[in-house]
Amino acid sequence: MATYSPPISSLSAADDQRDQTAGLRILRQMALFVAVGYLAYAVVTIPAITASLAVMDTWWTALALPLVFGTGIMLGPLAWRASARRVKTATTVATAGYLIAIGSWWFGWNGQLLDGTDIWFSMFCGVAAIAAAIALRPGYAFAVLCIVVAATVTINHTVRTPEFNGPLLPDMAWAFAFSLIYFAAAVMAMRTAAILDSTRAQAYTATSEAAAAQARTAERLRFAQLTHDEVMTTLLAAARQDASVELAQQAHRALTALDESATTEVGACVSAADAVAQIRAATSAADPAVRFQSTADTAASGGPQYLLEAVRTIAAAAAEAVRNSRRHAGPAAGTWVSVTANQGRLCVEIVDDGVGFDPRRVPAERLGIAVSIRGRMAHLAGGAATIASRRAEGTRVTLEWSAH
Template sequence: MAATTAAAPRPPVTTPAEGPRRESTDHISRLVARLISAGYAVYLILLLPAVTSMAPRMDAWWTPVIVVVVYGSGLLPGALSFRRDTRPMRIASGVAAMAFLLAVFSWPLAWNGPPLPSGEILWLATFPGLASLAVVSTWPTWLMFAHLVIGCVAVQIVNFAAHEDAPRELLLPEIAFAIMFCTLFVGAAVMALRTGRVLDATTDSTHAAAAAAAARRARTVERERFDALIHDGVMSTLLAASRQGATPAVSRLATTTLRQLDALRDDQGTQEHFGGEEALSLLRAAATEVDEGVALRAERQDGAQTLTIPADTARALAAALAEALRNSMRHAGETATRSVEVAVARTGIAVLVADDGRGFDPTAVPAHRLGVSVSIHGRMRQLDGGFARIETAPGAGTRVHLAWSTS
């Protein structure tokens, strides 16, 4: 993590609220969208001769319009899958599914004949499952399978209608085969997405458990602080009074103990809220507990004295700061130097933990290593208004940004 002499970090003005985790689900959805678009591209190339040969049998408008609508909408989800926001990709997938049904149901309106030769298949009948697969991550499962059944039934009926000599007794077997064949691929995609959702839910519960453990540890620290005050202040005062009586020394000791008890009572009287200075003291204590020699610089910005922080939030910040320092001491190298900068403002508090050590590649961190994802990102994600970012690269040190904002 890299030492820095820059100004202390500024608390963010706003921090977007985070809902349930969707990383794994969105990743699988993107892969499915790209697979679907690749399938549409391959089918367009393979079926172009069939499309061209059937065009004279249709109204002049139908073939160019349907080819553009069907294949254009099918290629769109893959292109949109590279965007950060997956909503346009999901909308495009729904459009692709509906475009296929539109093509099938509009076919009788544009069909002019003559019938297709017995060895030629209506080109729409070759990929009904691909259109249903497009909405595997967009529509409810029952609706997606309903689309699959409707598409397979309709396209087989149209295909039989386009052949004058097609044996009608084979229509039901062909429909059944098409539904079963397409269900294999659609079902596999459904299970893959379900696995992604389970993984996201498991990760969320792991992070929540880590945050709860951090809160319990923070409460234990508070109890230890209270126990220490009882032992060092109250009991010492009572013992001195029993031995020395009402002496000036005992009076001063009693006054000091009462002041400490008042301060402790004031902290608890606001229903577990800290002021900016109390939070700063907690952060300083967490840093020095891990590394007594760490340099900590505090900046109090305008209105910092009016800031009020929930105690659990301050404790989570302190725990994440301590974990960042521990990671630095473990991995940055023996010669690395560390620094901590804290900025307190009217609307929030920000922390920067930096070192000039080895650094690392965040993408190369194994999935089972939860120090960063749970103890830092996980803790901050649980906070309403929490924020965490890690800047690092091999040989370039590491900078861990932590922040909490009221707005």
């Protein structure tokens, strides 16, 4: 086998578990957008907050600031690492914090009026509505938008000196229209996220069903080959000639083959030679030009034994890796398959010297790696898959199974 060993960035099955779905990525981006909005308004509204101290009791301001800005800004750190459930919970808290602040405003107002300045929380009611769009269903989020717009505009008209107030309804309509643009964008973003995740889940289901159908087809083909090669041949020989030692041996081989074909229950094992043969057959069927080598440790009594389920899973994953190499590595690329069979351990490496890729940037809709290689090996007890690649430096896929 060629001594090709590219310096590569790898992505294992454990890394794959941390992959973000499209919906989670959009959710985190929207949460980060809201957090940045709250942070920006916390700076911009400092003069308005200072002015409001003349008309609001200190206890209310001390309570309202963390309720509004604290809960909103905390979405930033959570957007990087937290789960979807925690991010949605945090956006719900941020929405509730804003509603509590404006709902308790009356109790903190000392009756004085602002001279030409808006109350500070009225300047970004749309941000609270966007947080609601992330956390709640569209209908409930729209209700929050209507409540915060109506409440903040009404409070503004109440707390400002009358000469600075315009007509209430036009002011309310303008604030609603302005906030509605960003609110609608947030609702559409979350709807798109839900559609993407649903489509991705359907694609995974379809791929799994296709894999199951392929397995059934392969099993039917195996039995058809067994029937033709062993049973029918023996019966034809028996019909054409009298009983003989050769015919008895042929019949014995047919019965042995039938018995072996039935040992597919959990725990069935095959030898190292059979394991290597199955992997060779699967990878050669995927690409007849693949170069193959194997190393088997047969020092132990009777040679190594491997679970048939493990061998078939590795063979299928290796075949998918070879197909991927054939499709994407480039016309001039070579592909090598190396099998190492030790006591209680089976390792297959598929290496090519093609164009390579960045494993962390594989689109979610590309299921060959996620489902047919890493997903297949992840469902095998003792199995693991590592995919390592770098642009212009080739790809290495390592499939391992250990009995311990």
